[in-house]
Amino acid sequence: MYQKNQTEGSYWSSNVPVVHCPKCKEKMSMLLKSTDLSLFYRCFEDCKREGKISTRDFESAKNQVLHKINQEISSKREEHENESI
Numbered sequence: 001m002y003q004k005n006q007t008e009g010s011y012w013s014s015n016v017p018v019v020h021c022p023k024c025k026e027k028m029s030m031l032l033k034s035t036d037l038s039l040f041y042r043c044f045e046d047c048k049r050e051g052k053i054s055t056r057d058f059e060s061a062k063n064q065v066l067h068k069i070n071q072e073i074s075s076k077r078e079e080h081e082n083e084s085i
Contacts, residue, residue, distance in 0.1 A: 019061040021045070023052070028056065030061075038057075
């Protein structure tokens with residue numbers, strides 16, 4: 001039997017994590033700020049055409065990606081538990 005913090009087998013996904021723009025929902029690109037060498041994300045799609053620059057700091061984008069991955073793992077765990085019943 002597995003404990004709550006363990007899953008059967010290892011988690012693997014071919015889905016590449018993507019950070020989406022909170023305004024237009026398009027894919028954002030990771031860039032490096034030259035002034036302090038910090039990472040951030042910027043939208044180059046609809047927001048740019050509208051004349052609005054949309055950016056996200058690295059930490060908030062990382063949290064979005066981790067949340068999505070945790071949802072995928074929970075979904076897989078639930079599927080596995082339902083198959084066991």
